Amino acid sequence: MKILKKSLLLLFTVLLLAVFYNYPKLNILAGYSSKMTGSSVFLAKRNLAFTDSTDTNFSPIDLAHNSVDEKSKTAKSSAFGLLTRKSVYREGFGNVLLVDGVELDKSMPIPQRSAPNNSTEFPYGNAEPKDSVFANIDYDKLNSTVASMFNDVNKTRAILVVHKDKIIAERYETGFNKESLLLGWSMTKSITSTLFGVLQCQGKMDVYEKAPFAEWQNDDRKNITIHNLLQMNSGLEWNEDYNSISDVTKMLFLTEDVTKIQIDKPLVGKPNETWNYSSGTTNVLSGILRKQFKTHKEYLDFWYTGLIDRIGMNSMVVETDMSGNYVGSSYAWATARDWAKFGLLYLHNGNWNGDALFDKDWVKYATTPTPTSDGWYGAQIWLNAGGRYPDVPKNMFSFNGYQGQNVFILPDQDLVIVRLGLTKNADVNNFLSGVINSFK
The missing domain is CATH 3.40.710.10 (DD-peptidase/beta-lactamase superfamily)
Structure with a gap:
């Protein structure tokens, strides 16, 4: 029993040290995943499943588990359940990753935007360009x-x-x-x-x-x-x-x-x-x-x-x-x-x-x-x-x-x-x- 207890204690100590050593990396991993998930879903209008399969699907970011809340426009990413990072989408500002212990300033004025010109064709507006064929292009x-x-x-x-x-x-x-x-x-x-x-x-x-x-x-x-x-x-x-x-x-x-x-x-x-x-x-x-x-x-x-x-x-x-x-x-x-x-x-x-x-x-x-x-x-x-x-x-x-x-x-x-x-x-x-x- 003494040997078993010592072995378990050693294993626990090793795991504790591993978590302590890797915690900052997990913080960044979850932070990246939360930031990109929120931006992809709420700003770029892609769904969570598509985001998981295209934007956060590479190593080691794919180790995080992501979730979104459509009502609050927040995204959360968990790194092995050891820590969770949160980001929030704000109209006009995009998605911002929150830092623990720091309050988000919600009083910032929304940037002034101009109405799109949808009547003039690209590039000087957003209307579809007319077909153009150049004789010197293969x-x-x-x-x-x-x-x-x-x-x-x-x-x-x-x-x-x-x-x-x-x-x-x-x-x-x-x-x-x-x-x-x-x-x-x-x-x-x-x-x-x-x-x-x-x-x-x-x-x-x-x-x-x-x-x-x-x-x-x-x-x-x-x-x-x-x-x-x-x-x-x-x-x-x-x-x-x-x-x-x-x-x-x-x-x-x-x-x-x-x-x-x-x-x-x-x-x-x-x-x-x-x-x-x-x-x-x-x-x-x-x-x-x-x-x-x-x-x-x-x-x-x-x-x-x-x-x-x-x-x-x-x-x-x-x-x-x-x-x-x-x-x-x-x-x-x-x-x-x-x-x-x-x-x-x-x-x-x-x-x-x-x-x-x-x-x-x-x-x-x-x-x-x-x-x-x-x-x-x-x-x-x-x-x-x-x-x-x-x-x-x-x-x-x-x-x-x-x-x-x-x-x-x-x-x-x-x-x-x-x-x-x-x-x-x-x-x-x-x-x-x-x-x-x-x-x-």
């Missing part, structure tokens, strides 16, 4: 190239190809269509940076000014400029690892204010000499945007009135954290067609059907390679200047996001190509070159 080759991305390897959900403002190819995976909201993940970073371009064009912002943080004034961080942050070249410490308890997973799933976590980080390099991809940096930029306005409502409205609704991306919703900051690093949802409009805005050098949001100088600035990025990165925009895609023009640039969200802009070909999927391992080089080669 449509069989184009459609074959698009079809090749829809399989178990490439895991594509949506592809849209736009040439000279006309849709020349459009395809969706089963269960998705032109009305489906799809999460852009880090393509949201390009939305955030573009707002700085809008303010700069209005004469309300100089991106070469020092970042406005009192916390940085007594050390070398005082030399960090907004420009350095836009290029992710500040020298600030940051760990962008989605497979562990890292800075980025703690920011997205364990904190109520995403704008603060990197502000407290030390320098580990020199500004303008140490490129490091950081979602924390983008949310610092979201915090800087908030400082540009006298009221919280002005900040909330500006993202839509200054950019999103201004170019008719009426389906887009950018979700906030518990403190009412837009999660500018990660949480913009929109249809494939509205993501394409964003690419067309850059293709047209900031001019949207006669409305100048920014100018060609901003596009040049945003697509200039960041020092030490090997030609991969500009101002929150990915570049091909370093030849990452060898069979694609080097002046191609793109908005990219986790799991293979992309809007590719090819100025020489007058092309915008949207690809939204579930894996970044898709053969993008052959896909893009295949589209290009479909032109005779």
Whole structure:
């Protein structure tokens, strides 16, 4: 009996230690699952069964058990019954993951939105575009190239190809269509940076000014400029690892204010000499945007009135954290067609059907390679200047996001190509070159 008791005690101790060691990981696991479940069900209007089979069906997230309450618009995710995380959907703000012990501010003003233009055809409105046929396009080759991305390897959900403002190819995976909201993940970073371009064009912002943080004034961080942050070249410490308890997973799933976590980080390099991809940096930029306005409502409205609704991306919703900051690093949802409009805005050098949001100088600035990025990165925009895609023009640039969200802009070909999927391992080089080669 003594041996049995000792064995049971040892087993209990081992289990206790295992739970203690893995509890933070379970917290993030359940947090991710709750956040994505609530956004998928209440914002994107997909049912729970479909969400479980398409959005939270990968390891280790599929270990969580998810449930939703339609009346309260809440989603709960349990990790082995050891802990449960809860998120809540709020109209105008999307779905927000709650942090234990923090009260959600329910008094925030709802962002101002514009009514969709449903009478003008895409891209300058939301009406169906007229059929267009270009004599210099091999449509069989184009459609074959698009079809090749829809399989178990490439895991594509949506592809849209736009040439000279006309849709020349459009395809969706089963269960998705032109009305489906799809999460852009880090393509949201390009939305955030573009707002700085809008303010700069209005004469309300100089991106070469020092970042406005009192916390940085007594050390070398005082030399960090907004420009350095836009290029992710500040020298600030940051760990962008989605497979562990890292800075980025703690920011997205364990904190109520995403704008603060990197502000407290030390320098580990020199500004303008140490490129490091950081979602924390983008949310610092979201915090800087908030400082540009006298009221919280002005900040909330500006993202839509200054950019999103201004170019008719009426389906887009950018979700906030518990403190009412837009999660500018990660949480913009929109249809494939509205993501394409964003690419067309850059293709047209900031001019949207006669409305100048920014100018060609901003596009040049945003697509200039960041020092030490090997030609991969500009101002929150990915570049091909370093030849990452060898069979694609080097002046191609793109908005990219986790799991293979992309809007590719090819100025020489007058092309915008949207690809939204579930894996970044898709053969993008052959896909893009295949589209290009479909032109005779």
